[in-house]
Amino acid sequence: MSRSIHFADRGQRARTAASEPDVLDALRATVGAENVLVDAQKVEPYAADALKEKFPPEAVVLPGSAREVSEVVRLANERRFPVTARGGGVGYTGGAVPVEGGIVIGTDRMNRITEINADNLYAVTEPGVTTYALQQAVEAQGLFYPPDPASYKNSFIGGNIAENAGGIRSAKYGVTKHYVLGLEVVLPTGEIVETGGRTSKNVVGFDLTGLMCGSEGMLGIITEATLRLLPLPEATRTVRATFRTMSAACACPPAFTRARVTPVAIEVLDHSSIRAVEAEFAFGIDPEAGALLLVSVDGHPEEVERTSRVVEEVMRELGGYDILRSETREDEDRLWDVRRALSPAIKKYGTLKFNEDVVVPRSRVPELIERVEEIGRRHETFVVNFGHLGDGNIHVNFMCDRDDATAVRRARAAVRDTFAASVELGGTISGEHGIGYVKAPYLGMALDAATLETMRRIKRALDPRGILNPGKMFV
Numbered sequence: 001m002s003r004s005i006h007f008a009d010r011g012q013r014a015r016t017a018a019s020e021p022d023v024l025d026a027l028r029a030t031v032g033a034e035n036v037l038v039d040a041q042k043v044e045p046y047a048a049d050a051l052k053e054k055f056p057p058e059a060v061v062l063p064g065s066a067r068e069v070s071e072v073v074r075l076a077n078e079r080r081f082p083v084t085a086r087g088g089g090v091g092y093t094g095g096a097v098p099v100e101g102g103i104v105i106g107t108d109r110m111n112r113i114t115e116i117n118a119d120n121l122y123a124v125t126e127p128g129v130t131t132y133a134l135q136q137a138v139e140a141q142g143l144f145y146p147p148d149p150a151s152y153k154n155s156f157i158g159g160n161i162a163e164n165a166g167g168i169r170s171a172k173y174g175v176t177k178h179y180v181l182g183l184e185v186v187l188p189t190g191e192i193v194e195t196g197g198r199t200s201k202n203v204v205g206f207d208l209t210g211l212m213c214g215s216e217g218m219l220g221i222i223t224e225a226t227l228r229l230l231p232l233p234e235a236t237r238t239v240r241a242t243f244r245t246m247s248a249a250c251a252c253p254p255a256f257t258r259a260r261v262t263p264v265a266i267e268v269l270d271h272s273s274i275r276a277v278e279a280e281f282a283f284g285i286d287p288e289a290g291a292l293l294l295v296s297v298d299g300h301p302e303e304v305e306r307t308s309r310v311v312e313e314v315m316r317e318l319g320g321y322d323i324l325r326s327e328t329r330e331d332e333d334r335l336w337d338v339r340r341a342l343s344p345a346i347k348k349y350g351t352l353k354f355n356e357d358v359v360v361p362r363s364r365v366p367e368l369i370e371r372v373e374e375i376g377r378r379h380e381t382f383v384v385n386f387g388h389l390g391d392g393n394i395h396v397n398f399m400c401d402r403d404d405a406t407a408v409r410r411a412r413a414a415v416r417d418t419f420a421a422s423v424e425l426g427g428t429i430s431g432e433h434g435i436g437y438v439k440a441p442y443l444g445m446a447l448d449a450a451t452l453e454t455m456r457r458i459k460r461a462l463d464p465r466g467i468l469n470p471g472k473m474f475v
Ligand SMILES: Cc1cc2nc3c(=O)[nH]c(=O)nc-3n(C[C@H](O)[C@H](O)[C@H](O)COP(=O)(O)OP(=O)(O)OC[C@H]3O[C@@H](n4cnc5c(N)ncnc54)[C@H](O)[C@@H]3O)c2cc1C
Pocket: 049, 050, 084, 085, 086, 087, 088, 089, 090, 091, 092, 094, 095, 096, 107, 127, 148, 149, 150, 151, 154, 155, 156, 157, 158, 159, 160, 161, 162, 163, 164, 165, 166, 167, 168, 216, 217, 218, 220, 221, 222, 223, 432, 433, 469
């Protein structure tokens, strides 16, 4: 099997042993003929993720159980063809696309929530349940599953775990790995293992659950997850404020901590983001503002009333103006419309967006933004910054015209310099989107040689034939 990525092959179907008639027959015998797709039209929806770069699989296999996944993976080992697991296909780093050909294992059919246990605060789900469906199901029982990637309506729980997805609620509640109690995983050699369990405490053996979280479909295929739940907070409130400068806005998170308030979400928009949403949607925000903050708190209604007032006071003291505090759910929704309007609004700055998700210790966000703006000027590339100020995870968007090769080259250079700046500031190159094949060339900027080699050794130990998701992370 080739170990390099053949970008020239994009759009064409690779050919490995997966296309052999006897292999396809064996796959059909395992999962049922109707669950093996080979027609070009039928595999097309599985060729790309949110990056929209196409690598059509030779076949798509849709198993219905861990046993079926295991048999498919064993066959792939025997005949040495690549296998790539796929969830909702809304990843941003090409993780779910078969860059070296072979089959895609789609988890679409494994979409049942098998247990919601309120007494012991956990849910058991198959990997193909969407984040939204899980949230709705547990909320109907007064329970709460906090991880909330913005892609939640389309992303699957399996994909969330494999990417260790975060979201706006990470400021208070952390990321997906903080909610994974146990997993059933088909290893790259076909064995089915159970990691962790159903208790919140469990220190028996190595933490294989932790190893699988964020492993980007390279160490195993998740076939079941036991997820930690919390009681559903009774109330939420949001406060929105504008600031003259980004530094003034960035002074708020430590001030909230000093005031002993932990907001659920602290989202920031920079000057260019504000101008874009104002120009497109006219929310009535000062177009000269240097930054806008959206801060939410949750909990008991009385507590939420108190903490939202503290948030408002802190923001005012630090120079916040045009401050709005939600009174009702509808108000709150309206305040968040600004954030939701961002992605469509910034399209006016270019037809191609390099959407990076770098992260730094949150006190260093102002330095990061300054550095990124300087990088944008140096490479003559327009940049828009917004994101999760509460955890220092900023979406840096370099905008250019996709048909202008020089502009695209400049934007790529700006991305590389931004990664370097993030690492220098004590952060790293991805806070939530992962590495996939897109960021693989930059992994060495974020990890030292010994750490990288340790990861390679783990990969080799679990996947000696290199069949699971080749062409990703290590290139
Ligand atoms: C509009 C938009 C907004 C987004 N917002 C956020 C955000 O707020 N926070 C965030 O963290 N990310 C965000 N993302 C990125 C993305 O949605 C997340 O990474 C998400 O977790 C991907 O889930 P998925 O089911 O689509 O996974 P896929 O894209 O299908 O797969 C992603 C990776 O997981 C692996 N995988 C999938 N299923 C399994 C399985 N069962 N077992 C093992 N490996 C598996 C794949 O092989 C691949 O490497 C966003 C993306 C978009 C397009």
